[in-house]
Amino acid sequence: MKKLGEYSKEIQSVWVAHEALLRLGFSSDDVYVSCHEENKKEVLDCRLLTQDKDFIINCGIIEDEKFEDFVEEWKSFVKNYNGNEFLEEELVALFDSWPFPQSMWFFVMALTAKGFILPCAQGGCN
Numbered sequence: 001m002k003k004l005g006e007y008s009k010e011i012q013s014v015w016v017a018h019e020a021l022l023r024l025g026f027s028s029d030d031v032y033v034s035c036h037e038e039n040k041k042e043v044l045d046c047r048l049l050t051q052d053k054d055f056i057i058n059c060g061i062i063e064d065e066k067f068e069d070f071v072e073e074w075k076s077f078v079k080n081y082n083g084n085e086f087l088e089e090e091l092v093a094l095f096d097s098w099p100f101p102q103s104m105w106f107f108v109m110a111l112t113a114k115g116f117i118l119p120c121a122q123g124g125c126n
Helices: 009-023 064-082 088-097 104-113
Strands: 031-038 041-050 053-063
Touching: 009 031, 009 041, 009 053, 009 064, 009 088, 041 064, 053 064
Parallel strands: none
Antiparallel strands: 031 041, 041 053
C-alpha cells in the first residue's frame, strides 16, 4: 500500500481542500473533485456546488501525458482513504501542513463573499 506522504502534491492538495470544506460543515454530497482543460493542461479542482452557487479551488496542474497516471493514483488514494488505511495522525498532520488551515479565515471570507452560508454558522458543525 502506498503511504499517505507518497501521493502526489496534487492528490494531497485536493484532499486538504475537500477536508476543509467538510470541516466547515458542507456535505460531502456537495463537494466534488474535477478537472478542466486550460492551455492544454488539466487543472485539478475541488468544487463546492450548493446553495445554487459554485466555488472552485484550484489544486494543481496535471500534464496531459500524465493524466491517466493521475486518475489511477486518485483511485488508489480514494480506496485507501475509504478503507481507513491511513493513520489519523498522518491525516491531521497533512491537513495542518497545507495553507488552508493557516488561512481558514481568508477561506471563510472568500466563501461568504460569494454568498455561501456556512453550515457551521448555523450550528451544523460538531
